[in-house]
Amino acid sequence: MFSKxxxxxxxxxxxxxxxxxxxxxxxxxxxxxxxxxxPDYAAQLHLENLRPYSQYLYVDRQEHTLKWRLSSLNQEAAxxxxxxxxxxxxxxRLKQKGVTVEITQRQCCRETDYDTLANTFxxxxxxxxxxxxxxxxxTTFKTNGTYALYPELELLFHxxxxxxxxxxxxxxxxxxxxxxxxxxxxxxxxxxLKLHPFALEGTRVQAFRGNYTVVLKNNIxxxxxxxxxxxxxxxxxxxxxxxxxxxxxxxEMELWR
Numbered sequence: 001m002f003s004k005x006x007x008x009x010x011x012x013x014x015x016x017x018x019x020x021x022x023x024x025x026x027x028x029x030x031x032x033x034x035x036x037x038x039p040d041y042a043a044q045l046h047l048e049n050l051r052p053y054s055q056y057l058y059v060d061r062q063e064h065t066l067k068w069r070l071s072s073l074n075q076e077a078a079x080x081x082x083x084x085x086x087x088x089x090x091x092x093r094l095k096q097k098g099v100t101v102e103i104t105q106r107q108c109c110r111e112t113d114y115d116t117l118a119n120t121f122x123x124x125x126x127x128x129x130x131x132x133x134x135x136x137x138x139t140t141f142k143t144n145g146t147y148a149l150y151p152e153l154e155l156l157f158h159x160x161x162x163x164x165x166x167x168x169x170x171x172x173x174x175x176x177x178x179x180x181x182x183x184x185x186x187x188x189x190x191x192x193l194k195l196h197p198f199a200l201e202g203t204r205v206q207a208f209r210g211n212y213t214v215v216l217k218n219n220i221x222x223x224x225x226x227x228x229x230x231x232x233x234x235x236x237x238x239x240x241x242x243x244x245x246x247x248x249x250x251x252e253m254e255l256w257r
Contacts, residue, residue: 004112
């Protein structure tokens with residue numbers, strides 16, 4: 001059904017009971033996924049440091065609806081995980097909360113592959129000036145044994161490049177100083193971030209949420225690489241625990257004028 005490794009779907013959810021579901025229900029939805037996929041595949045995923053998918057729950061402010069967004073990072077995850085999520089019954093249970101959830105709409109938002117993405121951004125593509133990141137669910141990075149409460153450029157783009165290089169079946173950017181060179185060609189143009197912990201299994205992971213703008217300097221090759229990774233963030237998520245509902249990210253790009 002889903003033939004592309006980079007696929008994003010959205011399921012619009014409506015809790016049956018008078019229960020408010022927040023971003024932290026992402027960890028419960030992860031449990032739903034593990035129940036419906038093949039047990040051998042679930043065991044395989046459990047052993048992987050970088051999961052080949054991301055998923056998160058957020059409120060669509062324009063439509064005033066609750067949406068569950070899932071993305072695959074390779075073909076196997078598209079077929080063995082996203083397809084099963086897409087085919088969930090009209091209602092399902094979040095057992096730990098005792099809540100029945102109805103799926104009121106299913107949408108395939110995007111399907112592409114690594115070759116297409118690389119050619120679009122690294123080829124003679126559009127010339128971007130600004131990248132506007134919206135961290136829709138709590139986001140953080142583990143650095144020096146602590147949780148980062150601000151998306152330093154190096155942390156942000158290292159996270160994205162690491163995932164790209166791990167899953168890409170096309171272009172790989174493996175120069176040892178690639179992240180540093182990239183960061184030297186960027187600067188922060190503005191941000192509106194708030195501390196927003198993520199509740200997970202009885203603990204609270206310290207994190208941030210909000211908007212963050214990155215401005216690209218003059219090196220056209222590095223501008224294209226930054227835009228590629230920013231677009232990829234919408235599939236991969238940003239930072240840690242992206243399979244549990246953290247790091248849900250959407251990006252808008254502003255053209256050079």
